[in-house]
Amino acid sequence: xxxxxxxxxxxxxxxxxxxxxxxxxxxxxxxxxxxxxxxxxxxxxxxxxxxxxxxxxxxxxxxxxxxxxxxxxxxxxxxxxxxxxxxxxxxxxxxxxxxxxxxxxxxxxxxxxxxxxxxxxxxxxxxxxxxxxxxxxxxxxxxxxxxxxxxxxxxxxxxxxxxxxxxxxxxxxxxxxxxxxxxxxxxxxxxxxxxxxxxxxxxxxxxxxxxxxxxxxxxxxxxxxxxxxxxxxxxxxxxxxxxxxxxxxxxxxxxxxxxxxxxxxxxxxxxxxxxxxxxxxxxxxxxxxxxxxxxxxxxxxxxxxxxxxxxxxxxxxxxxxxxxxxxxxxxxxxxxxxxxxxx
Numbered sequence: 654x655x656x657x658x659x660x661x662x663x664x665x666x667x668x669x670x671x672x673x674x675x676x677x678x679x680x681x682x683x684x685x686x687x688x689x690x691x692x693x694x695x696x697x698x699x700x701x702x703x704x705x706x707x708x709x710x711x712x713x714x715x716x717x718x719x720x721x722x723x724x725x726x727x728x729x730x731x732x733x734x735x736x737x738x739x740x741x742x743x744x745x746x747x748x749x750x751x752x753x754x755x756x757x758x759x760x761x762x763x764x765x766x767x768x769x770x771x772x773x774x775x776x777x778x779x780x781x782x783x784x785x786x787x788x789x790x791x792x793x794x795x796x797x798x799x800x801x802x803x804x805x806x807x808x809x810x811x812x813x814x815x816x817x818x819x820x821x822x823x824x825x826x827x828x829x830x831x832x833x834x835x836x837x838x839x840x841x842x843x844x845x846x847x848x849x850x851x852x853x854x855x856x857x858x859x860x861x862x863x864x865x866x867x868x869x870x871x872x873x874x875x876x877x878x879x880x881x882x883x884x885x886x887x888x889x890x891x892x893x894x895x896x897x898x899x900x901x902x903x904x905x906x907x908x909x910x911x912x913x914x915x916x917x918x919x920x921x922x923x924x925x926x927x928x929x930x931x932x933x934x935x936x937x938x939x940x941x942x943x944x945x946x947x948x949x950x951x952x953x954x955x956x957x958x959x960x961x962x963x964x965x966x967x968x969x970x971x972x973x974x975x976x977x978x979x980x981x982x983x984x985x986x987x988x989x990x991x992x993x994x995x996x
Contacts, residue, residue, distance in 0.1 A: 663741040666695040667705050668815045672823040672953065677923045678940060681985050683948030686939055688956040689820065692928065696734045698958035700887075703839050704734030706811025707800050708742065717798045722747060725800040726787035728836070728887040729758030730958055735800060736767040747794070749787040754886055757962045777892055803837045804895035812843025820844065820953050821851055830952035832858035832938030834888040834931055835867045838897030840955060849901045856946060859905040860938025860954075862913070865889035867897070871905040883910050884966070884976055885930040887957070904945070906995050908937040910978060915988050917960070917967065918980040930967065931957040937992055944993045 660666040670690045678686040691699035711717035722745040723735050732748040739746040748762050752771035762769045770790075775781035784803060791799035802808055820828055831848055833841050845857040861868040863881030867890050870876055876891065883889055890897065913933035920926045920936065932955070939954040966972045973979045983991070 663695050663737060664705055667701045668694070669819060670694060672820070673926075673956065675920070675924055675936070677919070677985060678936070678943075681989060682940065682943040684943040684946075684950040684952055686936075686943060687824070687951065687953045688926075688932075688936070689816070689953060690956050692956055692959045694734075696730075696737045697962075698730040698734065699840060699955055700730035700958075701734040701738070702811050702815060703731055703802055703808045703837065704738045704800075706814075707802060707805055707807045708735070708738050708744075710805075710807035710810075711798050711800075717744065718796060719743060720796070721745070722794055722797040723800055724787050724791040724794065724797050725749070725802060726782075726784035727802065729754050729762070729962070730887055731800070731802050731837075732762050732767060732769075733758070733765065736762060736765045740766060747787075747790065747797075749783045749790065751783050755963050756965055758886075761962070802839070802896075806895055808837055808839030809842040809846075809896045812840050813847050814843075816840065817844045817847025821848065824951055824953065826851065827951050828852075828855060828953055829950045830856040830858065830939070830942040830946065831954070832860050832935060832942050832952065833955045834860045834862065834885075834934045834938070835865070835890045835897060836888045836931070838890065838894050838900065841902070842896050842898075842900040845901050846899070856904065856942055857900075857902050858938045858942045859900075859902050860934045860941070861905060861907050862889045862934050863907060863909055866891045868905040868907045870897075871900075871902045881907075881909070883913075884978070885910070885913060885934055886963070888931045888934060904942070906938055906941045908934045908992075908995065910976075912937055912988065912991055912995075914967075914973075914978045914980055915983045915991075918982065919985060919988065921960075922982075923985075926956065927960045928956055929958045929960050929963050937995075940989065940992050941995060944989065
C-alpha cells in the first residue's frame with residue numbers, strides 16, 4: 654500500500670485537484686486553456702478550500718471551541734463545504750441562504766446536517782441581507798462563530814497558500830494567464846497575488862457576470878456600473894470585500910448569460926464536463942484572455958462545481974425558456990467571436 658496516496662480524512666482530501674486541458678478550446682485558440690478541477694474536491698466545489706481555511710484559522714485564533722457552532726450566510730457551496738468540514742471536526746453548522754438559490758443546494762445542506770434558514774434576497778446595504786442576518790445570529794447563539802467568508806481574509810490566504818502554488822507547479826511555472834469570477838474574491842485575490850509574486854508578467858483577469866460591479870471596479874476604480882442581470886449563482890459582487898481588496902488584476906470582462914449557457918453546453922457536449930454557471934463565466938474569461946493575448950499562452954481558470962446542483966435550472970427546458978436561455982448550440986467559432994467582441 655502506498656501511504657503517500659492516502660489523504661487524512663475529509664479535510665486532507667481538499668485541494669491538490671487536477672488541472673484539465675480543455676482540448677477543443679485549446680485547439681481553437683492556439684493556447685493551452687486549463688481548468689482547475691475544483692469540482693473534484695470532496696465537498697464538490699472550490700468553496701471547500703475557503704471553508705477549511707476559515708475554520709482552521711478560527712481554531713488557531715481560539716475563535717472556535719470544541720463542539721461550537723459555525724454560522725454563515727452563503728449562496729450554497731461555501732455552506733456545503735463548511736457543513737462537511739464541521740461534521741469532520743465535530744462542530745455544528747447554521748446556514749442562512751437566499752431562497753432564490755437552487756433547490757438542490759438547499760436540500761443538500763439539510764441532508765448534510767446543517768440547520769438551514771432560507772431568507773428573502775436583499776441587497777447588502779439592507780439589514781435583511783442574508784450575510785447580515787448570519788452575523789446577528791452568530792452573536793445571539795452561545796459558542797457560535799461567524800465564518801464571514803466575504804471579509805475574512807483567511808479565505809484569500811488559503812488560496813494563496815494552496816491554489817496558487819498548485820497552479821504554478823502543475824504548469825511548471827509556464828502559466829501566463831489566470832481568469833476567474835468574484836464571489837467573495839478569495840480565489841481571485843489569493844491566486845493572483847501568488848502568481849504575480851512568481852512572475853509579474855502573468856495576466857490576471859476578472860470575469861464578471863452582468864449585474865455585478867467588479868468589472869466596473871477593476872476597469873474604472875468605481876462601482877457605478879452594475880447594469881444588467883444574471884442567473885449565475887455564487888458569483889457577482891457589488892462591493893469591494895476584504896477579500897477583493899489588494900487584488901492585482903490586469904483586466905476584466907463582462908460576460909452575458911447567453912455566452913455562459915452556450916459555453917456550459919459546449920463543455921458538456923464536447924469536453925464531457927458537466928459544470929455549473931460560475932464555470933461558464935470563468936471559462937469565458939480564460940478565452941477572452943487567450944483572444945486578447947494571442948497564441949502560445951498557458952491560461953488557467955477554475956472549474957468551480959458540477960451542474961448536478963443546478964439540474965432544476967440549467968437542464969430544465971421550461972426554466973431555460975422562461976429566462977430566454979434555451980441553448981442554441983452556436984458552435985465554438987461563434988462563441989469565440991462573441992467573446993472577442995466583449996468589453
